[in-house]
Amino acid sequence: MRSMMKASVAALAIAVSGAAFAGSHGALTGDLKIFLDTSNPAPRATMEAMIARFQEMHPDLNIETTVIDREAYKTQIRNFLTANAPDVATWYAANRMKPYVDAGLFEDVSDLWEEPEIAENLASTKGAMTIDGKQWGVPYTYYQWGVYYRKDIFDELGLSEPATWDEEMANCAKIVASGRACYTIGTKFLWTAGGWFDYLNMRTNGFDFHMALAAGEASWESDEVRATFANWKQLIDMGGFIDNHQTYSWQEALPFMVNGDAAAYLMGNFAVAPLREAGLTDDQLDFYQFPAINPDVALAEDAPTDTFHIPANAANKDAARAFLRFVVSADEQTVINGPDNLGQLPVNAASSVADDKFLQQGFAMLSSNAPGGVAQFWDRDAPAEMAKVSMEGFQEFMVKPDQLDRILARLERARERIYE
Secondary structure (H helix, E strand, O other): OHHHHHHHHHHHHHHHHHHHHHOOOOOOOEEEEEEEOOOOHHHHHHHHHHHHHHHHHOOOEEEEEEEOOHHHHHHHHHHHHHOOOOOEEEEEOHHHOHHHHHOOOEOOOHHHHOOHHHHHHOHHHOHHHEEOOEEOOEEEEEOOEEEEEEHHHHHHHOOOOOOEHHHHHHHHHHHHHOOOEEEOOOOOOOHHHHHHHHHHHHHHHOHHHHHHHHOOOOOOOOHHHHHHHHHHHHHHHOOOEOOOHHHOOOOOOHHHHHOOOEEEEEEEHHHHHHHHHOOOOOOOEEEEOOOEOOOOOOOEEEOOEEEEEOEOOOOOHHHHHHHHHHHHOHHHHHHHOOOOOOOOEOOOOOOOOOOOHHHHHHHHHHHHOOOOEEEOOHHHHOOHHHHHHHHHHHHHHHHOHHHHHHHHHHHHHHHHHHOO
């Protein structure tokens, strides 16, 4: 009974603060149709509980929720946005939303991003929601990428977390000299190499160039891209990566770090759970932000972001806007991203974060130390066909770095064809 009462008090507090955030925009009536792709049990329960809290705040609103299997949702979204659109729909940031923005199927919600609570507290994710200078939705969860490393190995070798590329190279030389690889990686399914390209390119040339390349506006044979691959080649040539990585999935590459054959992994925060399950303790495992390479570019991060949008053909846009305000409010962000729900990072900088050292570090990094912007990962930022052919090139380069000219020529031909 006591726990139920505590839960009710907490829900009431959230509703009151959420009402203050979403309020002063008039009473909400009519129907609000929400389509979700959060079909897995935990995300579905999280979303349904959040919608129930919004319903309590607006008893005169009739909310209809439809949950669609995630893969089916991807094939159906264009059809339902075009005909009989819901008022709110889940999707993804950056290039993944661009086809629907270009087709006029998502509502411009730049007005929400001018409101102080959103402008100030969601600043780090604004770029991911922006196309043609306008914002087309709001984020509701994201997670960090970065370098997860064996702190005990660093301590053994007298190493500190590197902040610059020179420090990174010096660390790596000592790790290789100790008989280990600097990094484990499994490139069998290509996207892990995409993560390396993201960081090396953003650190070498900056977020704006990286996004221009993803948009087909820059040449793969440019000096900028060659500089990125030159930095990558430094690590490859010194034996920085495990051997035969092209034969491993990302999970199959984990044992090299667990067994101490590699000192670190550039990966998303989802790698923490299997590393812990494999026996690494939080005393052995730590995290740092990918080091700076070019001091003239601001640090940008990969942080794949899930989003809510208002379809352009929505019938109840006032209620939809109120719902989007509610979703990104600090208290709601704390709840839905908590360890018992999504277990990821809140997008609101005023939110609280679960008592987990990696989530805490990721939140601090993305909220205050990613001034260059937030990318969505290469296979989300680039069109699907370009992402596939370029990631094939990244993997080939890691195995045969002397083939760079041929690889870049192939990617440039693909760019000219795909973006035509």
